[in-house]
Amino acid sequence: MLSEKQANATAQPTRQDPVSYLKRYYGYDRFRPMQEAVIQSITSGRDTVVLMPTGGGKSVCFQVPALMMPGLCVVVSPLIALMKDQVEALHLNGIAAAYINSSQGAKEWREVEANCRQGKIKLLYVSPEKLLSDSFYTFLNSLQLSMFAIDEAHCISSWGHDFRPEYTQLNQLRRWFPQVPIIALTATADRLTRLDIAQRLDMHDPAVFIDSFNRTNLSLQVLPGNNRIGQIVKLLQQKPDTSGIIYCLSRKSCETLAAKLMEKGFSAAFYHAGMDSSERGRIQEAFLRDDVRIMCATIAFGMGIDKSNVRWVMHYNMPKNIEGYYQEIGRAGRDGLPSQTVLFYSFADVATYTQMLTENKPANLDLQLAKLERMKQYAEANTCRRQILLSYFSEELPEPCGNCDVCRNPRVTFDATVLAQKALSAIIRLDGRVPMNTLIDVLRGSRSATVLSNGYDKIKTYGAGADLRFEDWRSYLHQLINIGVIEVAYENHYALRPGILAKDILHNGKTISLVRPDDAPKPVVAEKAPRARTEATRDALFEKLRALRKRLADEQNVPPYVVFTDSTLEDMARQRPTTPEALRNVSGVGERKLEMFGKVFLAEIVEFVMGKVSVGEKPKGSTQLVTFEYYNKGMSIEEISQARQLGPSSVANHLIQLSQAGYDIDLETLITPAERREVEAAIAVVGLEENRTKPIYDHLAGRYDYGKINLTIALMRQ
Structure with a gap:
């Protein structure tokens, strides 16, 4: 039973905006689909089941509520490695977390428990075995608990693909702490497993959230x-x-x-x-x-x-x-x-x-x-x-x-029943003793030494497949092997023999379809497409940032992705922030990481963009970078001009120079199609001389400034 202290302090959420926690601790401006609804469910005190694909952000669904709600969130995790990784990541995000498992000694356990009693820990990761021990119940009953989070919850169901008996006793939590909400999370569960999870945990009218399983990336x-x-x-x-x-x-x-x-x-x-x-x-x-x-x-x-x-x-x-x-x-x-x-x-x-x-x-x-x-x-x-x-x-x-x-590579199929019958008939008449190449020679009526010396030219199906090329037969035989019509006797020098579907095809009227060789799956990897200079420059900066991340991670004794994810590094390489404020706008840079790593990453980016790395053309000075930061905020040329007290032509020229240096700038959005057509018409009449745009300006009677003219010229040259 709950103590009076605990009964009065369960699941009382704060009124703070969950997005502010997301930005402060994780560095993101908005939640992914469904995350905020899950957070609202658990902070309201309701039992919750979450099915969200791997990489969909399940951890945020209980970590943010744990920060918002008073008390300790207990996370049930099946593996020591998973606990360790998540706690390390939480620490780098500035979140107080700990774990208790068999890798620690009694002294470490006591230290963690003392910190929990003093309210210094917001998330505590434990194994199901540890959680359900009598001594741990006594410890938990002395605390204010915000929720229980059951990670990898499919392990609780015998219908699931990774059933773990130790998970089956977790319904004890409901009897021990009836008022503490439970959130169960998994990436893979069919309909039966979903129902089983809620029933085995004795959940009270749980809210069930099922995110799309479509990982489009x-x-x-x-x-x-x-x-x-x-x-x-x-x-x-x-x-x-x-x-x-x-x-x-x-x-x-x-x-x-x-x-x-x-x-x-x-x-x-x-x-x-x-x-x-x-x-x-x-x-x-x-x-x-x-x-x-x-x-x-x-x-x-x-x-x-x-x-x-x-x-x-x-x-x-x-x-x-x-x-x-x-x-x-x-x-x-x-x-x-x-x-x-x-x-x-x-x-x-x-x-x-x-x-x-x-x-x-x-x-x-x-x-x-x-x-x-x-x-x-x-x-x-x-x-x-x-x-x-x-x-x-x-x-x-x-x-x-x-x-x-x-x-x-869309497939085109055809009825291949007769073709399969020919292959099976030949295999049977050859007593299942020959490998693929020899079988093809027999089917095609080859006069090879192997065929003639063994008398394979005397069997009834010799030459029955002479209408097909050798390569076509190889493709069809591979497909027949893959679907179980033919088997490979690996122990008998890779000889082919009838598979489990052979009898149905030969005697029971079963039909099969195969794919034309040109449409069949091929072990071919497409070469990478040539990259534009912008992409090459961005990739070069990404590699420098990745090397820096690895050095910092080794110093911190954590995996590199815990410092920053690849997607955060890519966003850095695209935006190229040069000030702390600009770095704060990079997706995945929270306040704690900005404090820990901001200076060193900014220094690396500044060194790159100021020309110490010779990839592409480079800006002449820092003023272009200031313009770029305004551009990244979505400001127009006119708005940047006003904010910087520069002429529109100067701003346009900055953006052209940055684009030529490999920065991610869409010049086409800076000039309307009508403006571009009129400037191009003037260039067609006057001509285009190197570094001389005044004749074009004069021909247009000053209707367009030099910035618009230079933008048109830059787009023409692209």
Whole structure:
């Protein structure tokens, strides 16, 4: 039961504006969709369930209310690493937070508990095991509590993909503290899991918030599962110096893949549950700090990873359900920047999972097999993958997304039943003993030495596929393997044999569709498009800021993204602030970080823009930078002219010089189309001499100042 003190002090929110907390501590001017509504729900004392995709800002949904409300917010977190990362990030934002877990000794526990009693801590992270101990109940009952936040709440449900028995006792919180509101948060939960979360926590009429699962910044791609390592290497060569995760099915494949990537010069490591815990911790820390760029891991890795600058996630093997897949790809692009996801698909992965499930016979076998089938359908799809993904979570996407491989390369299918029958007939007549190339030679009627010496030219289906090119047959056979019509006998020199669908196709009237070779998925990575000088300059500054961030993070003993996210650095590189006030306007720069890191980042930017880095043309002095800061506030040429007491022509010339130096300025917005047409007509009559604009000015009888004339000339030269 609650003490009298606690009963009188539960969930009484302050009347302060939550946006002011967001700006002060996190450096953002506005909430993301749904965040503010969630905050209003929990500060009003209502139990709340939040489904928000990874990177959607779930933490803010309970951290801001914790700051607004009197008392301590207790956060239930499943992993030590997740607690540690979040507490470090909160400290750098100037927020009082702590954690209690098995990595600490009794002395540290007592110190944290003393700080909580003295009201010095606003958020306390604990494991479910620690939370439910008798001694911890006694400790909590002596405090004023604002709320309980259950992170990774899908772990509480047996319908979820990551069920954890220790979570099932969390309904004890409702019996112990009936008046303290509970907020449960997760990134992945289908309809059954959502209902189960609220019921298992004994929530009182909870408000349920379901954000869109559409992570538009993530590209989706499925590639054929042949030559995976070769394809991975090609993909990584297009992404130098970026962080990413490659998920593997087995511990051995993690180790093998990491070793091969290191041999090729990539910064890689492996992580799985079979490693010593201290070694796992060391490897994870190296990845968080960008000392290791590529993590080859089993699904044991990731839930505790709050790393915002993961630019890509690959799946070496197909996951066993869409919830797990969605959560794992969600570890890319948490900062909102464009990021890539790649799934290598082979039907062999489906067969492996099916065998594991049928042998182990879990209580929910039918459910797990059904979820595996949905994952298979996603991997084999010839329609927009994002529509399939979102429909699984009961969300409709009316139009194809345009950011998956199917949308970028629309598939054209045809009835390939007869083609598949020809291939299967040949495989059976060859007793399932030949590899792909030999099978193709038989189907095409080749007179190769292998075919003739083994008498393969005598079988009935010899030459039955002579109308197709060798490359076409390879494409079709790969597709037939991927959908389970044909299997690869890896233990028998990669011979092909009938798959589990073969009997239905040959004898039971089952039809199948395949994709034309020109439309089939190909392991090809598009080259980067040439960058404009503006982009090249911005990228050069971003790299300098990223190197500075890494040095500061090492000094602070925290991961780099905890100092500033990539998206914040990109905004800095775009805006190029040169004063503290201007830096405060950069997204993600709160007051604490401005105080800690402002001077050193401003110095780096000033050094760059004042010409010590020779990329592109450079401004002649600081007066242009002042003009640029006014421009960034959305002021017009006339407004800047008045504020700076400069002529409009001088302001226009500043902006032209800055644009030519690589600054992000849209010159077309500074002159109307009608003005531009009239100045261009005058130039056509008078001509354009180098550094002589007076004849144009005179021809126009002074109707347009020199700034408008110079803007037109700059746009013509662009």
